[in-house]
Amino acid sequence: xxxxxxxxxxxxxxxxxxxxxxxxxxxxxxxxxxxxxxxxxxxxxxxxxxxxxxxxxxxxxxxxxxxxxxxxxxxxxxxxxxxxxxxxxxxxxxxxxxxxxxxxxxxxxxxxxxxxxxxxxxxxxxxxxxxxxxxxxxxxxxxxxxxxxxxxxxxxxxxxxxxxxxxxxxxxxxxxxxxxxxxxxxxxxxxxxxxxxxxxxxxxxxxxxxxxxxxxxxxxxxxxxxxxxxxxxxxxxxxxxxxxxxxxxxxxxxxxxxxxxxxxxxxxxxxxxxxxxxxxxxxxxxxxxxxxxxxxxxxxxxxxxxxxxxxxxxxxxxxxxxxxxxxxxxxxxxxxxxxxxxxxxxxxxxxxxxxxxxxxxxxxxxxxxxxxxxxxxxxxxxxxxxxxxxxxxxxxxxxxxxxxxxxxxxxxxxxxxxxxxxxxxxxxxxxxxxxxxxxxxxxxxxxxxxxxxxxxxxxxxxxxxxxxxxxxxxxxxxxxx
Amino acid sequence: xxxxxxxxxxxxxxxxxxxxxxxxxxxxxxxxxxxxxxxxxxxxxxxxxxxxxxxxxxxxxxxxxxxxxxxxxxxxxxxxxxxxxxxxxxxxxxxxxxxxxxxxxxxxxxxxxxxxxxxxxxxxxxxxxxxxxxxxxxxxxxxxxxxxxxxxxxxxxxxxxxxxxxxxxxxxxxxxxxxxxxxxxxxxxxxxxxxxxxxxxxxxxxxxxxxxxxxxxxxxx
Numbered sequence: 067x068x069x070x071x072x073x074x075x076x077x078x079x080x081x082x083x084x085x086x087x088x089x090x091x092x093x094x095x096x097x098x099x100x101x102x103x104x105x106x107x108x109x110x111x112x113x114x115x116x117x118x119x120x121x122x123x124x125x126x127x128x129x130x131x132x133x134x135x136x137x138x139x140x141x142x143x144x145x146x147x148x149x150x151x152x153x154x155x156x157x158x159x160x161x162x163x164x165x166x167x168x169x170x171x172x173x174x175x176x177x178x179x180x181x182x183x184x185x186x187x188x189x190x191x192x193x194x195x196x197x198x199x200x201x202x203x204x205x206x207x208x209x210x211x212x213x214x215x216x217x218x219x220x221x222x223x224x225x226x227x228x229x230x231x232x233x234x235x236x237x238x239x240x241x242x243x244x245x246x247x248x249x250x251x252x253x254x255x256x257x258x259x260x261x262x263x264x265x266x267x268x269x270x271x272x273x274x275x276x277x278x279x280x281x282x283x284x285x286x287x288x289x290x291x292x293x294x295x296x297x298x299x300x301x302x303x304x305x306x307x308x309x310x311x312x313x314x315x316x317x318x319x320x321x322x323x324x325x326x327x328x329x330x331x332x333x334x335x336x337x338x339x340x341x342x343x344x345x346x347x348x349x350x351x352x353x354x355x356x357x358x359x360x361x362x363x364x365x366x367x368x369x370x371x372x373x374x375x376x377x378x379x380x381x382x383x384x385x386x387x388x389x390x391x392x393x394x395x396x397x398x399x400x401x402x403x404x405x406x407x408x409x410x411x412x413x414x415x416x417x418x419x420x421x422x423x424x425x426x427x428x429x430x431x432x433x434x435x436x437x438x439x440x441x442x443x444x445x446x447x448x449x450x451x452x453x454x455x456x457x458x459x460x461x462x463x464x465x466x467x468x469x470x471x472x473x474x475x476x477x478x479x480x481x482x483x484x485x486x487x488x489x490x491x492x493x494x495x496x497x498x499x500x501x502x503x504x505x506x507x508x509x510x511x512x513x514x515x516x517x518x519x520x521x522x523x524x525x526x527x528x529x530x531x532x533x534x535x536x537x538x539x540x541x542x543x544x545x546x547x
Numbered sequence: 548x549x550x551x552x553x554x555x556x557x558x559x560x561x562x563x564x565x566x567x568x569x570x571x572x573x574x575x576x577x578x579x580x581x582x583x584x585x586x587x588x589x590x591x592x593x594x595x596x597x598x599x600x601x602x603x604x605x606x607x608x609x610x611x612x613x614x615x616x617x618x619x620x621x622x623x624x625x626x627x628x629x630x631x632x633x634x635x636x637x638x639x640x641x642x643x644x645x646x647x648x649x650x651x652x653x654x655x656x657x658x659x660x661x662x663x664x665x666x667x668x669x670x671x672x673x674x675x676x677x678x679x680x681x682x683x684x685x686x687x688x689x690x691x692x693x694x695x696x697x698x699x700x701x702x703x704x705x706x707x708x709x710x711x712x713x714x715x716x717x718x719x720x721x722x723x724x725x726x727x728x729x730x731x732x733x734x735x736x737x738x739x740x741x742x743x744x745x746x747x748x749x750x751x752x753x754x755x756x757x758x759x760x761x762x763x764x765x766x767x768x
Contacts, residue, residue, distance in 0.1 A: 192723065222698070226692065226701060226705070229705055230689060230692065230705075230708070233685065233705075233708050233709065233712060236712050236716075237681075237682070237685060237712060237715060240712070240715045240716055240719055240722070243719050243722055244666075244674070244678070244719045247719065247720060247721065251721075252720055252721025253721050253722075253723055254723050256721075257722075257723060270666075272664075272665045272666075272667075273665055273666065276661065276665055
C-alpha cells in the first residue's frame, strides 16, 4: 500500500460508510458498521505514519503538521464510535430515539468524520473551508437529534453562530486569495496552500492583516474562543453524549488547525502584523472567562463544555506565544485534552444514563454506588484539572514555564485562570464522587473500555513520553515557528 | 468601454447595499421575502455582468444559481412555509428601526473606509469597490440577524450575508469555480437544515419565534 492509497482511504472509508449506513436497516448493525468504518479509517490514518509521504497535490497533502491531527482525529473517532455503539441502544429503549433517528445519526457521524478528515488533509484553502462547513452542518443535525426544546434551541444557536463564523472565515479566505492573486496568478494556484506559504512574503501585508482578523474570528468561533463561544455549552449539553465527546475532542481541534495554517501564512510575511499577540489575548480571555463560569454550572455536561473552552484558551495561548517549546506544549496539550475530555464525556454519558439526569446537584456518591465509574471519574477530573502524573499536567507545566521567561505578566493571568479552574473542578469532583449516593440507580450500558484506554494513554504519556513521540512533536513544533 | 463596464458594475453592487438597507426596515414578513428576492435578482445581474466583463464564462453559472435558487425557489418556499405554518406575519425586532439604520450606516462607512484604504495599492479599481460593497452587505446581513427575533427573518439575514460573500468571490478575479459551486451547495444544504429545523420547531411549539424558546437559555434549574 502506498501513502497515496492510505490517504484516499482516510477519505473514502467515511464517505462510503455514510452512504451505506444511511441505507442499512437495523440499529445494531448500523452501530457496529459505524465502529468498523471508524476503525478502518483509523488504521488507514495510522499507516500514514509509516509510509513515505507523497508530494503535495493540488487538493490534498500530508505533512508533519496535519498528520498529528489526522491520527488523533481518527483514533478518537473510533473510540467514540465504540462507546456510542454500547451507549446508544439504551436511548432507544427508553424512547428518546427511534430506529430511524439512529440510522440517520450513524450516517451523519461518518459524514462528519469525512468532513473533518477532508479539512485536515486539504491543500486548498477553499476546499478546507467547504470541509469544515460540511462537518459543522452534520454536527448541527446530530445536536438536534433528541428534538426536545433544549436540543432544538441548542442546534439552532449552534447553526446560526456557526454559520456566521464560517461566513466570516470565507470572507477571510477570499481576501487571502486576493492577496495571492497578483503574485501567483489567477485560479487554482492562488488557493493552494503549499504555493501560498512559499510566496507569502510577496503578498500585500495590509490585505493579509485584515484577512487574518476575519479568519481568526471566523474559525475562532468554531474553536469556541470567548467571546464567540455561546454555541458551545448548549451544543455539548443537549446533543447525544458521544457527540459531545467528538465535538470537544475533535471538531474544536479541526478549527484550531485552520487557524494554525493561517498563522503560518502570516508569520511567513515579514511586513504583516504578528498573529501571536491576538491569539495570546483571545486565549487568555477564554481561559479566565471559562474558569469563572465553571463555578456556576448546574449541568454536568455544560460544566465540562466550559472546561473545553478553558483548555482551548490554553492551547491558543501556547500557539500564540510561539517558539519551539511553547508550540510543543500547545501540541501536547491539544492531544492530552482531546483524549482526557472525550474520556470524561464517555463517563458522563454513563452517569447520565444511571442517574437519569444531568443535574450536578443530583449526582452524588458515585464512588460508593459505582466504584469503577466513580473512581475513574475522580481520576479523569484530576487529570483534566492538571494534577500530576497525567499528561495534562506535563503540558500545562510546559506552557507555564515557557511563558514565564517570555511574558511574565501574562503568565500571572494564565496561572490565575488555571488555579480558578482547578478549584472549580475539584469542588465538583468531591460532590460527584463522595457522600451518600442519591437519586436513581439504573443499570449502566455504556462500555467503559474506551474510557480506560484514553486514561491509560494520558497517564502513560504523563509518566513517560516515548522518545519517538518527543522527536515527532519537536519537529512539528519547529515547523510551526 | 472600460468606464461603462465599471459604472454598471458599480451601480449593481451599490444597489445591493441599498437593498440591504431596505431589508432592515421591513416590518412585514412577506414584504421582507419580496425584498430579499429583489436582492437576489440584483446579485444575479451583478454576477452576470462580472462574468461578461471578466470574460469568465463559468460565472454565468453562479448567476443562474442566484437567479433560480435564491430569487425564485427560496422566497417561494419561505412564503409557503409562513402561510402553511400560520407564523406571525410581523417582523419582531430587538432594536428599533432607527438605531438599526444608524448602526447600518456606520457599518457601511466602516467597511468602505477599511477596504478602500486596504486595497489602495491594487491597480484594479473595480475589485476594490466591489469588495467594499460586499463587506457592507455582509455586515448589514449580520446586523439583521442580531436585531431580529423570529427565525424566518434571521434566515433571510443569513442569506443576505451569503449574497455579500458571493459578490466578494466574483469580484476577486479568476477565483476558482470550485468555490462558487461550493457556496451554492452550502446554501442549499443550509436551506435544508433550516427547513428541517423550522418544521421540527413547529412540531413542538406553536411558534417559530425564537423568543419562545428563549427561557431555556443558559442553565436548567
